Amino acid sequence: MTIFQFPSDFKWGTATASYQIEGATKEDGRGISIWDTFAKTPGKVFNGDNGDVACDSYHRYEEDIALMKELGIKTYRFSVAWPRIIPDGDGEINQKGLDFYHRFVDKLIENDIEPFCTLYHWDLPQALQDIGGWENRRTVDAFVKYSEVMFREFGGKIKYWLTFNEPWCIAFLSNFLGAHAPGNTDLQVSINVGHGILLAHGKSVQKFRELGVDGKIGIAPNMEWSEPYSKTEADQAAADRNIAWFADWFLDPVFKGTYPQIMLDCFEAAGARPEIQPGDMETICQPIDHIGLNYYTMSVVRSNPGGGLLQSETLDMGLVRTDIGWPVESRGLYEALHYLQKYGDIDIYITENGACINDGLENGEVKDFRRISYLQQHIAQVHRAINDGINLKGYMAWSMMDNYEWAEGYRMRFGLVHVDYRSLVRTPKESFYWYQNVIRNNWLETKD
Ligand code: GCO
Numbered sequence: 061m062t063i064f065q066f067p068s069d070f071k072w073g074t075a076t077a078s079y080q081i082e083g084a085t086k087e088d089g090r091g092i093s094i095w096d097t098f099a100k101t102p103g104k105v106f107n108g109d110n111g112d113v114a115c116d117s118y119h120r121y122e123e124d125i126a127l128m129k130e131l132g133i134k135t136y137r138f139s140v141a142w143p144r145i146i147p148d149g150d151g152e153i154n155q156k157g158l159d160f161y162h163r164f165v166d167k168l169i170e171n172d173i174e175p176f177c178t179l180y181h182w183d184l185p186q187a188l189q190d191i192g193g194w195e196n197r198r199t200v201d202a203f204v205k206y207s208e209v210m211f212r213e214f215g216g217k218i219k220y221w222l223t224f225n226e227p228w229c230i231a232f233l234s235n236f237l238g239a240h241a242p243g244n245t246d247l248q249v250s251i252n253v254g255h256g257i258l259l260a261h262g263k264s265v266q267k268f269r270e271l272g273v274d275g276k277i278g279i280a281p282n283m284e285w286s287e288p289y290s291k292t293e294a295d296q297a298a299a300d301r302n303i304a305w306f307a308d309w310f311l312d313p314v315f316k317g318t319y320p321q322i323m324l325d326c327f328e329a330a331g332a333r334p335e336i337q338p339g340d341m342e343t344i345c346q347p348i349d350h351i352g353l354n355y356y357t358m359s360v361v362r363s364n365p366g367g368g369l370l371q372s373e374t375l376d377m378g379l380v381r382t383d384i385g386w387p388v389e390s391r392g393l394y395e396a397l398h399y400l401q402k403y404g405d406i407d408i409y410i411t412e413n414g415a416c417i418n419d420g421l422e423n424g425e426v427k428d429f430r431r432i433s434y435l436q437q438h439i440a441q442v443h444r445a446i447n448d449g450i451n452l453k454g455y456m457a458w459s460m461m462d463n464y465e466w467a468e469g470y471r472m473r474f475g476l477v478h479v480d481y482r483s484l485v486r487t488p489k490e491s492f493y494w495y496q497n498v499i500r501n502n503w504l505e506t507k508d
Pocket of ligand 1: 226354458464466
């Protein structure tokens with residue numbers, strides 16, 4: 061048996077996002093978001109599922125927080141639905157939306173759970189998409205206004221902030237691959253969108269500093285770690301492109317004020333490039349306090365001229381997969397953490413990590429042992445990274461509970477707590493009790 065002891069101030073947590081859990085999409089003045097529209101567009105989401113009810117956490121948050129308390133988490137990462145705060149994105153402020161998040165955040169604090177707030181986890185007000193979304197600089201300014209409202213209302217109460225969740229998904233998954241709202245399939249649009257959110261990030265960080273908010277702010281990229289199939293230069297370059305697409309494309313501008321050449325070349329070959337106005341890169345490049353890393357899987361790639369945008373292909377290495385089909389390789393998390401060191405010795409939080417395991421209820425229990433095994437392997441790598449001296453401050457499991465898995469609807473389950481979508485009854489899974497033990501002990505125990 062090996063015991064991996066964690067630092068005493070390590071922040072164990074869980075994560076969710078507004079559209080995935082809240083429901084109540086038509087209540088208390090909430091405006092429409094691009095996910096409401098996308099979910100109701102035939103053929104976009106499995107089974108036509110939408111977030112109208114989801115986990116109904118808008119009404120059941122007290123019950124959810126009681127479960128968090130039982131789990132023992134120190135911190136809870138959630139996102140705010142912009143259309144609840146400013147229904148059309150840029151106009152009137154909706155007091156009822158603010159009131160909801162005040163009640164919610166107060167309840168977390170009352171239970172000694174640190175709120176960790178994401179400002180944008182994909183529910184863009186539809187009215188802003190209608191004027192061009194992130195391609196239009198009015199959307200950028202509207203985001204800064206929305207974030208200012210949030211900083212003024214919640215500054216000091218919420219100490220940990222993230223501007224954007226998974227810029228790669230917002231830009232490329234949603235606007236080049238077309239799999240998420242708004243569903244565009246245009247490389248130039250996706251690059252414009254990426255540039256728009258980077259600008260919004262930079263301006264929002266400037267606002268945060270200007271207001272002297274008592275707290276810390278950063279951004280949460282998702283990284284799929286990639287390794288080359290062989291030692292050839294071509295395969296190495298293919299792996300480098302794969303990593304840079306997720307990470308460097310967004311983090312180089314934030315930390316260095318430039319886009320990475322390797323991706324500029326790649327996009328240029330496909331006829332696309334960022335449209336940069338004077339001052340943009342300086343605005344984007346603001347000192348931040350932490351990086352949130354979302355990590356799920358890794359890939360082995362090789363060069364394949366003619367193989368799509370990245371001129372590469374992903375090989376099936378026969379690894380165990382989760383029920384959503386993603387290969388399990390915890391070492392990728394460790395490598396990704398080391399990779400991020402090129403941006404300096406900055407605080408890092410794992411803001412998402414978890415497994416889609418669809419085991420259901422049997423006799424009132426969910427025996428999701430494959431999720432436990434996934435978490436155990438990944439948390440061991442977290443420990444290894446801390447031992448190497450990486451400034452890793454916390455780990456947030458995705459997800460607190462089963463929820464709306466975007467284009468997959470409700471069929472894919474990532475939760476530590478099972479949700480019956482008919483009765484909305486919550487049932488903690490085996491993994492919940494396993495994680496509860498890890499948190500209580502502040503160590504991870506392995507059998508070998
Ligand atoms: C994410 C997503 C989550 C997903 C999770 C599993 O940030 O990718 O934000 O919302 O549900 O990653 O796919």
